[in-house]
Amino acid sequence: MGLRPVANWTIPSTGTLGSDMLIVHASQTGNAERIARLSAAAFPGATVRALETLDQDSLRAARRALFVVATYGEGDAPDRARKFEATTMAAPIDIGALDYAVLALGDREYPDFCAFGHRVDAWLHASGGRLLFDRVDLDGADIDAERQWQQQLSAIAGAAIRSNWQRADYAPWTLVSREHVNPGSPGGAVYRIVLTPYAPTIWTPGAIAEVLPRHDPARVERWLARVGRCDDPALRETLLDKVLRDDDGDAPLQALAHRDYSIASIAASGAVELLVRACPAPDGGLGIGSGWLTKVAPIGGAILLRIRDNPGFGPADPTVPIVLIGNGTGLAGLMAHLRDRAAVGGAPAWLLYGERSGAHDRPFAAELETLSADGSLTRIDRAFSRDAECGRYVQHLVADAADEMLEWADRGAAIYCVRQPCRHGERRRCGVARHPRRCAT
Numbered sequence: 001m002g003l004r005p006v007a008n009w010t011i012p013s014t015g016t017l018g019s020d021m022l023i024v025h026a027s028q029t030g031n032a033e034r035i036a037r038l039s040a041a042a043f044p045g046a047t048v049r050a051l052e053t054l055d056q057d058s059l060r061a062a063r064r065a066l067f068v069v070a071t072y073g074e075g076d077a078p079d080r081a082r083k084f085e086a087t088t089m090a091a092p093i094d095i096g097a098l099d100y101a102v103l104a105l106g107d108r109e110y111p112d113f114c115a116f117g118h119r120v121d122a123w124l125h126a127s128g129g130r131l132l133f134d135r136v137d138l139d140g141a142d143i144d145a146e147r148q149w150q151q152q153l154s155a156i157a158g159a160a161i162r163s164n165w166q167r168a169d170y171a172p173w174t175l176v177s178r179e180h181v182n183p184g185s186p187g188g189a190v191y192r193i194v195l196t197p198y199a200p201t202i203w204t205p206g207a208i209a210e211v212l213p214r215h216d217p218a219r220v221e222r223w224l225a226r227v228g229r230c231d232d233p234a235l236r237e238t239l240l241d242k243v244l245r246d247d248d249g250d251a252p253l254q255a256l257a258h259r260d261y262s263i264a265s266i267a268a269s270g271a272v273e274l275l276v277r278a279c280p281a282p283d284g285g286l287g288i289g290s291g292w293l294t295k296v297a298p299i300g301g302a303i304l305l306r307i308r309d310n311p312g313f314g315p316a317d318p319t320v321p322i323v324l325i326g327n328g329t330g331l332a333g334l335m336a337h338l339r340d341r342a343a344v345g346g347a348p349a350w351l352l353y354g355e356r357s358g359a360h361d362r363p364f365a366a367e368l369e370t371l372s373a374d375g376s377l378t379r380i381d382r383a384f385s386r387d388a389e390c391g392r393y394v395q396h397l398v399a400d401a402a403d404e405m406l407e408w409a410d411r412g413a414a415i416y417c418v419r420q421p422c423r424h425g426e427r428r429r430c431g432v433a434r435h436p437r438r439c440a441t
């Protein structure tokens with residue numbers, strides 16, 4: 001968690017305004033949960049729950065409910081809500097006289113914009129729920145949609161919410177180093193990026209760095225040439241952090257959106273470490289976010305960054321064993337948990353990791369050896385898919401170790417899985433350390 005508040009509503013605190021209010025979140029990387037908790041502040045006495053913890057009885061028992069629901073994958077439910085969708089949401093159910101509203105979180109760059117939020121809304125409607133107000137679709141950090149939601153909450157809370165929604169500002173972090181950690185790999189180049197803050201900053205393992213990227217000046221130059229504006233130096237500077245639209249050089253300028261990266265380091269280290277794969281873009285350059293961090297930004301220069309907690313992937317109780325499963329740059333989010341375990345001590349940790357080449361793809365190898373030697377990392381299983389003698393993936397490691405994993409689960413292990421699909425081609429989130437999930441405890 002950063003030292004500065006991410007967001008805050010000031011509300012008149014009056015009695016039990018919300019004792020009949022259920023506030024539900026379905027979140028992959030913490031945004032929906034954060035907004036659900038902020039929304040709860042408007043309804044003292046309200047209950048906040050994750051969608052997957054609900055059943056027909058809990059829905060029937062509620063009189064009013066707010067659903068704050070993200071979409072993940074390709075129009076999918078967040079991982080932990082998938083089972084709920086496949087079972088409870090498979091058909092309309094009797095939810096009694098429930099009044100509800102939905103805030104759907106998404107990103108318009110995906111064709112299935114807010115699709116899961118829309119499905120939740122449709123299912124609640126089909127189940128007999130009555131709308132408190134129309135669904136609000138929230139694209140990234142769309143302030144207008146946030147305000148719309150906030151105003152609707154004010155109306156049903158029956159009390160004005162003083163409108164001081166505060167978002168943490170991006171702060172300039174110093175890019176201390178970038179190290180190419182997989183030379184010779186058959187996969188894309190991966191860099192270990194180290195950044196230090198302008199002021200002491202804290203976060204918990206699992207947190208995500210939101211980085212505001214800037215274009216490679218060469219890309220801006222090509223764009224100016226295409227739209228015939230090469231003689232406009234002010235525009236050249238302005239465009240460095242704006243979306244470059246191919247269609248119309250005179251369209252209103254829109255700021256580039258932030259990119260999310262899992263933080264590999266713990267706050268006690270004083271630096272944020274990221275693992276970033278340089279992702280090719282259709283124009284022959286690098287993707288905007290990965291290009292900025294792995295090539296364009298100068299060492300010693302400033303990177304605008306802010307940190308977001310990811311409670312669904314937060315640290316487990318130190319007395320509980322942890323199983324960390326992931327591949328590629330997804331190792332970043334797992335490293336934060338390993339390092340945390342090493343720092344605070346606790347129950348055993350087990351890492352299952354997949355990459356392409358055993359000879360070239362071993363980020364953090366020396367540190368992992370040290371952690372194994374000092375007992376912080378009890379067991380490590382690796383799979384290298386491109387090695388002739390291996391040819392296997394991390395899921396094969398999991399299948400092979402199924403019995404032992406069940407034993408660990410019986411001992412209460414927290415299991416952290418990182419999905420690292422690069423399914424969105426050249427879309428802007430491609431190439432980042434994928435958002436991890438803590439899929440079971």
Ligand SMILES: Cc1cc2nc3c(=O)[nH]c(=O)nc-3n(C[C@H](O)[C@H](O)[C@H](O)COP(=O)(O)O)c2cc1C
Pocket residue numbers: 026027028029030031032033070071072073074075076078105106107108110111112113114115140429435
């Ligand atoms: C891998 C990935 C896939 C996503 N897929 C979609 C999608 O299909 N449709 C959509 O509207 N948003 C999609 N999003 C955007 C998220 O819904 C958005 O970032 C949201 O704020 C995440 O909320 P959360 O932090 O609560 O999970 C995707 C984001 C990621 C990282």
